Amino acid sequence: MIKELRAGICISDERTQVVVVEFRPDGMDLRYLEEIIRTPEQSFTYLPDATIKSLTSFGKFAKLSVSIETGNAMTLVLPMDTSLPEVNLEEQIDWEWKNYLPEYVPSEFLRSKTVLTNDAETQTSVVLSSIIKHSLLNEIRDGLRSYKLSAGNVELISTNVEIALRFIHPEIKNKTIAMVGVSGMRLDVHVYVSGKLSAYKYGIGLQPKEAVDFLANELLEYLPETLYLYGSALTYEWQKALKSSLGVVVNLNPFRKFRVLPEVKNYSKYIGHEHRFCGCIGGIIGNDTLRAER
DSSP states (O other): OOOEEEEEEEEESSEEEEEEEEEETTEEEEEEEEEEEOOTTSOTTOOOHHHHHHHHTTOOOSEEEEEEEOTTSEEEEEEEETTSOHHHHHHHHHHHHHHHOTTOOGGGEEEEEEEEEEETTTTEEEEEEEEEEHHHHHHHHHHHHTTTOOOOOEEEHHHHHHHHHHHHOGGGGGSEEEEEEEETTEEEEEEEETTEEEEEEEEESOOHHHHHHHHHHHTTTTOOSEEEEEOTTOOHHHHHHHHTTSSSEEEOOTTTTSEEOTTOTTGGGGTTOGGGGHHHHHHHHHHHHHHHHO
16 A cells, blocks of 8 residues: 555544544554544534644545534334335335434435345345435535545444444454444444344433343344444443443454554543544545455
């Protein structure tokens, strides 16, 4: 790989994480690291002047990716009839979203789908579908553009955390594991069997002790070997509750394969909180680098 600078920004409802990494032929260097806690009055894309100055001092980034960790994005798990033509399947997904969210208008939302299970004999499948408003995506791009920063991919945090997880822990391709995100009042659980996303569960408004019972019940069918934790709201209280009751539970540290340069003087401040930066690192790595590493 040629030498290049990449940046990743992760925006949650209350916090923003920023990371700059330099890719070199002999490895990857962490060049910049920061977390901003925003006030309710500050916009979703707010960055302090000092942060903007630091980012623009690097010059042009080969890639600037954005991860979104927000309650404004929604996800459903849907049973599907795969005997239908593709166009009818897409219409069925839109119909399901309209039932769930009456204000849903297909043209106003970016919608994704991932097949979790597929049964050829019964011609049925289970699909994970996520939506987010185009207006929010445009707000993010416009906000960063006002700082003279040009965003490339804008993804939901789970998409980029999965990339970081596969990059840091390639051994999951032979295991059953769960990726558990704690953000705001939401708990998102993605289950991977032999490296394939096979199930999705979520809980709303759970306290740590309630989350332990929720995970114990929902994951009983899969019995994952390891739970990897991430998210801006993953506090010590959450970690203590989950680690004391659910077997092998690991905070996902996305910096494990990176050299931390002396110029990153505030790195020690985030030791124990590296999981908050998983979305940044996953976006920086991207699927292209992930494929090259395999």
